[in-house]
Amino acid sequence: MVENVIVADGLTRIFNKTLVAVDHVSFSVREGEIFGFLGPNGAGKTTTINMLITVLKPTEGSASILGYDIVKQANNVRKVIGVVPQEYTADEDLTGYENIMLCADLYGIPREVARKRALELLELVELANFKDRKVETYSGGMRRRLELACGLVNRPRVLFLDEPTLGLDVQTRAATWDYIKRLKEEYEMTIFMTTHYLEEADALCNRIAIIDHGKIIVTGSPEELKNALGGDIITISIKEDADVSEVIRNVEHVKEVVKMENGSYRIKAELGEVTTPLIIEALRSRGYTVTRLSLTEPTLNDVYLEYTGKTMRDTEGSREEFHAQRIMLRRARAR
Amino acid sequence: MSGNNEDYGPSLLRGLWALTVRELKKWLNDPIMLLMFVLQPLIWMGLLGKSMNLGAMFSSENLVNIPIPDKIPVPGDYVTPKVEGYVYISGSWIHQSLQRMFSDIGESVMKNVFGVSDYFSYMAIGMISMIVMTTTMFSGMSIVWDRRLGFLDKVLSTPVPRGAIIFSKVLNAALRAMLQATVILLLAVLFGLRLSPTFNMMNILGIYSAIFLISIGLSSIFLAFSLRSTRLERPMQIVSLITMPLMFASNTFFPISMMPNWLQSVAYVNPLSYLTDALRQLTILPLDASRILVDFIYLGVFASIFSLIGIVLSWRYLTR
Structure with a gap:
């Protein structure tokens, strides 16, 4: 059995000789895990997926899935993977059932087997009651589920999810996560997914790689990445004007103190629950009054901030910007 | 590992059929599309065919x-x-x-110019050519949508042979064109088209093969072009730009012999002229074996060259 299901080595894609969408990306995905590519729009996530699913050829570098080279053995790769694209690709003029059967035909699955699987999958994603309705009548969440079902019709060993909850509301998103987890249990797959939602990466992924400007910045499990930040973050304000950075720094477990512009202190410390009382004690014994205090465990947003120097929200940009970027990429891909 | 199907082999025919049926279903399931599809030739024949009563001019x-x-x-x-x-x-x-x-001169003038005594029959067959041409050009264009909606990428990630993706579009175009031609011919007969007395099953087969040949040539080239254009407007404009000249620089509505010399030379390379001539010979004119042979050879050469170019270009795009 292959340990590493996906191995990418220096994967690069350049559009139009100048636009470097993916820049020497290397990573490996272990059997049975959910591996996530986390990054803002335009970071190169979809281009990476398109190379792995054999739709685009890498300009440089190589990758393999279950030992099959994505360029030289593309057809073997295609047989063992399932793909759920970020767009709604189901044909609106066909019914949900017809759409799954169409996918099955593309994989050459015998009709009898396909029929059984289609019904089973529709049951799993709770669309059995809507199977004979045209997809144009489906809601966004239903379409997502149908896409999931289509991507699973060939019982893939590796499933690719490109932004699986893009454009869904918070509730539907959470429900979709449940479906993904359930389907993974049911079919024992390895999942490679991309997302620009931090919560999604946190909720689903065993390991993530943060990607920005086509490069992987850091890889690890969400826990590891958060822990690597050096523990919890304590924010404290005092009534007095004095600079107490030194006082706080001398408290046990404190690793870093930064005086912020608004006068508060941002403290990085291990074992935040234990350290906080110690800090308060130290300040009080020197006659300072603590007016405000917060203790937070680091989130992926902090991780993101740490490695890219910006918050995820800053990078999302305006809608127009996002569309402009997308159109540019599309044009580039089209050539 | 719960059931995996590496042994199931996707075949060209299976994929081709699945993708073609998808296209046809989209089209046949839509009552408005079907209505338009009957209405369009009806309006053209009613207006152009019956109003331009050229025979009456010489009465x-x-x-x-x-x-x-x-x-x-x-x-x-x-x-x-x-x-x-x-x-x-x-x-x-x-x-x-x-x-x-x-009193008889009208008929002789018509016969000398058009080969038949009524313009309606002449024009109705030209209609078939025209609709076959526009249908085949437009139907390749659906791939622009497939690409924009991500359907194409999804299909490309499956093991379906790449050829099936291309051929399904071409086949779909040809099937549509044949179906439309049948409807127009039936309507025309209903409206008074006079079929030649020798019309039989072989003629129908001939009509279908002529339409098939021109469809695969035209649709493959448009498919390749549509694949490369990110917006639907571009291929649409090209179609509307070239349909009129192609139509009028051919014998679709008027005989080539009446045209000025420069236009004649255009009409003689225009594949539409050969399609229309073949169709007319198979329906309303007395069959001339050597002429129809030339028509079919020309259509065959056109189909092979254009579909080869189209398929090679599409293939290169799909495996970029």
Whole structure:
């Protein structure tokens, strides 16, 4: 059995000789895990997926899935993977059932087997009651589920999810996560997914790689990445004007103190629950009054901030910007 | 590992059929599309075919307003036997004779120019060519949507042979064109098209093969072009730009022999001329074996060259 299901080595894609969408990306995905590519729009996530699913050829570098080279053995790769694209690709003029059967035909699955699987999958994603309705009548969440079902019709060993909850509301998103987890249990797959939602990466992924400007910045499990930040973050304000950075720094477990512009202190410390009382004690014994205090465990947003120097929200940009970027990429891909 | 299907082999035919059926379903499931599909030729035939009644132009009724004097003097030298002075002929008699002479001229003029005595039959077959041309050009364009909606990428990530993706579009275009041609021909017969007495099953087969040939040529080239354009507007504009010239620089609505020389030379390379000629010979004209052979050879060459270019270009795009 292959340990590493996906191995990418220096994967690069350049559009139009100048636009470097993916820049020497290397990573490996272990059997049975959910591996996530986390990054803002335009970071190169979809281009990476398109190379792995054999739709685009890498300009440089190589990758393999279950030992099959994505360029030289593309057809073997295609047989063992399932793909759920970020767009709604189901044909609106066909019914949900017809759409799954169409996918099955593309994989050459015998009709009898396909029929059984289609019904089973529709049951799993709770669309059995809507199977004979045209997809144009489906809601966004239903379409997502149908896409999931289509991507699973060939019982893939590796499933690719490109932004699986893009454009869904918070509730539907959470429900979709449940479906993904359930389907993974049911079919024992390895999942490679991309997302620009931090919560999604946190909720689903065993390991993530943060990607920005086509490069992987850091890889690890969400826990590891958060822990690597050096523990919890304590924010404290005092009534007095004095600079107490030194006082706080001398408290046990404190690793870093930064005086912020608004006068508060941002403290990085291990074992935040234990350290906080110690800090308060130290300040009080020197006659300072603590007016405000917060203790937070680091989130992926902090991780993101740490490695890219910006918050995820800053990078999302305006809608127009996002569309402009997308159109540019599309044009580039089209050539 | 719960059931995996690496042993199931996707085949070209299976994939081709699945993708073609998808296209046809999209089209046949839509009542409005189907209505338009019958309405369009109906309107064209009704308006163009029946209003442009060229035969009537040469009928004797159009002589009524020609001024003929009551008495026409003829110099005695012109009559046999010769007489002195003038002979007078009654104008109404001249008028009657003219009407008698011209009562058949319309038919002969029409036959000499169009090969058939009624323009409606001539035009109705031209209609088939025109609709076949536009349908095949437009149907390749659906791939622009497939690409924009991500369907194409999804299909490309499955093991379906790449050829099936291309051929399904081409086949779909050809099937549509054949179906439309059938509908137009039936409607035309209903409206008074006179089929030649030798019309039989072989002719129908011939009609379908001629349409098939031109469809695969035209649709493959448009498919390749549509694949490369990110917006639907571009191929649409190209189609509307070239359909009119292709139509009028051919025998679709008017015979080539009546055209000025420069236009004739365009019409003679225009594949539409050969399609229309083949269709007319198979339906309304007496069949000329050597002429129809030339038509089919030309269509065959056109189909092979254009579909080869189209398929190679599409293939290169799909495996970029």
